[in-house]
Amino acid sequence: MRKSASVHKITHISMETDVLAENRHLAEHNHEKLKGSGVRSVDVMGTTGAGKTAIIIRLSRFLMDRGLRVAVIAGDVAGQDDYERFQAAGVRAFNLSTGKECHLDAHLLDHALDDIDLAGIDFLFVENVGNLVCPADFPLGTDRRLVVISATEGDDMVRKHPMIFQGADLAVLNKMDLAPYMEVDVGRLREDYRGLTGGKELLPVSVRSGEGLEELAEFLLS
Amino acid sequence: MRKSASVHKITHISMETDVLAENRHLAEHNHEKLKGSGVRSVDVMGTTGAGKTAIIIRLSRFLMDRGLRVAVIAGDVAGQDDYERFQAAGVRAFNLSTGKECHLDAHLLDHALDDIDLAGIDFLFVENVGNLVCPADFPLGTDRRLVVISATEGDDMVRKHPMIFQGADLAVLNKMDLAPYMEVDVGRLREDYRGLTGGKELLPVSVRSGEGLEELAEFLLS
Numbered sequence: 001m002r003k004s005a006s007v008h009k010i011t012h013i014s015m016e017t018d019v020l021a022e023n024r025h026l027a028e029h030n031h032e033k034l035k036g037s038g039v040r041s042v043d044v045m046g047t048t049g050a051g052k053t054a055i056i057i058r059l060s061r062f063l064m065d066r067g068l069r070v071a072v073i074a075g076d077v078a079g080q081d082d083y084e085r086f087q088a089a090g091v092r093a094f095n096l097s098t099g100k101e102c103h104l105d106a107h108l109l110d111h112a113l114d115d116i117d118l119a120g121i122d123f124l125f126v127e128n129v130g131n132l133v134c135p136a137d138f139p140l141g142t143d144r145r146l147v148v149i150s151a152t153e154g155d156d157m158v159r160k161h162p163m164i165f166q167g168a169d170l171a172v173l174n175k176m177d178l179a180p181y182m183e184v185d186v187g188r189l190r191e192d193y194r195g196l197t198g199g200k201e202l203l204p205v206s207v208r209s210g211e212g213l214e215e216l217a218e219f220l221l222s
Numbered sequence: 223m224r225k226s227a228s229v230h231k232i233t234h235i236s237m238e239t240d241v242l243a244e245n246r247h248l249a250e251h252n253h254e255k256l257k258g259s260g261v262r263s264v265d266v267m268g269t270t271g272a273g274k275t276a277i278i279i280r281l282s283r284f285l286m287d288r289g290l291r292v293a294v295i296a297g298d299v300a301g302q303d304d305y306e307r308f309q310a311a312g313v314r315a316f317n318l319s320t321g322k323e324c325h326l327d328a329h330l331l332d333h334a335l336d337d338i339d340l341a342g343i344d345f346l347f348v349e350n351v352g353n354l355v356c357p358a359d360f361p362l363g364t365d366r367r368l369v370v371i372s373a374t375e376g377d378d379m380v381r382k383h384p385m386i387f388q389g390a391d392l393a394v395l396n397k398m399d400l401a402p403y404m405e406v407d408v409g410r411l412r413e414d415y416r417g418l419t420g421g422k423e424l425l426p427v428s429v430r431s432g433e434g435l436e437e438l439a440e441f442l443l444s
Contacts (some may be wrong), residue, residue: 049379132270
């Protein structure tokens with residue numbers, strides 16, 4: 001039993017290397033396609049329930065107020081809850097279900113982009129499936145990668161998931177308005193993030209109070 | 223490029239079927255091993271930051287007060303933060319890092335059980351890696367499977383992740399003490415869970431206030 005399981009493991013690893021190389025290849029293809037149409041883009045990763053959808057809605061309004069044409073691809077395992085939230089908020093959205101997979105990949109995004117008139121878009125948000133593990137390995141070809149966590153999740157998030165924080169351009173700590181009610185050491189999260197990224201600063205944000213959102217929008221446009 | 227990616231997909235699916243069958247086989251093996259040593263066990267799944275570790279610590283104390291010998295296998299992608307929290311709380315713990323994988327599997331648990339003196343344990347908690355996608359497919363061979371989510375994560379958690387809720391024996395909604403500060407519709411979570419499971423009731427819990435914890439311990443011992 002043990003031996004057979006080991007064989008599985010080895011096959012699994014070589015398959016994985018293959019899949020990751022193919023994903024990188026398709027990510028480059030997506031990046032060229034987006035750039036070619038003049039579309040700026042960000043992959044929004046993060047924990048389930050950290051507030052990715054709410055943040056994207058706020059950022060979209062900010063960008064739309066500046067005259068930019070915004071669209072969101074709402075990625076999820078099942079359902080279209082996020083898609084409906086975007087539509088209700090007046091943000092143009094496309095639904096992308098993975099079925100079972102715990103992350104989007106460049107191949108799925110490639111197909112989604114085929115259905116979108118990129119010439120009519122200036123900025124594209126891609127909301128990834130909520131977790132801090134799987135999306136790390138699968139860059140989609142966006143300009144930027146963002147990780148969203150929240151102050152209600154404890155202060156060990158960065159230490160536990162180094163890969164996704166290392167691979168992202170910026171990490172955002174949402175629900176700062178709830179931090180006073182939690183036993184969360186925000187300083188520790190900041191320190192862990194600095195240590196892991198060679199000195200980058202975690203951006204504290206609150207969708208409720210508006211803290212940090214303008215700064216985040218500026219980062220996406222910079 | 224499209225064609226090559228499709229080929230990957232097909233190979234990936236057949237590999238996956240193989241891996242899942244092997245996992246079920248090893249899960250049965252683990253279950254026999256645990257039962258053979260008179261150990262009751264539960265697989266604690268749930269979102270990152272939902273409070274899995276804190277709940278297990280409280281339940282462990284409850285069981286230890288009743289004279290049961292308790293141990294925890296703390297699963298995580300990286301680090302040993304949870305392991306250290308268990309140790310600091312006086313709960314006997316074993317660390318189990320997956321390296322990169324987003325879930326424990328029966329093979330990893332099989333190895334971990336080899337290092338533990340099962341004759342000295344009455345109840346074993348296995349804390350899975352935090353997310354609502356990957357662990358669903360990989361039963362470990364424990365008596366029970368529990369899903370922990372929190373009231374700070376919004377009210378679409380059940381609808382978005384049907385598989386893990388269907389596959390678990392009970393779902394727990396933690397951080398109920400924070401529900402009044404959130405725009406969360408607990409009734410909707412309850413309804414979604416009932417609908418998905420054919421009438422089961424979501425258990426509201428708060429580690430801070432103690433709500434629901436005794437009921438949860440009783441469920442594990444029942």
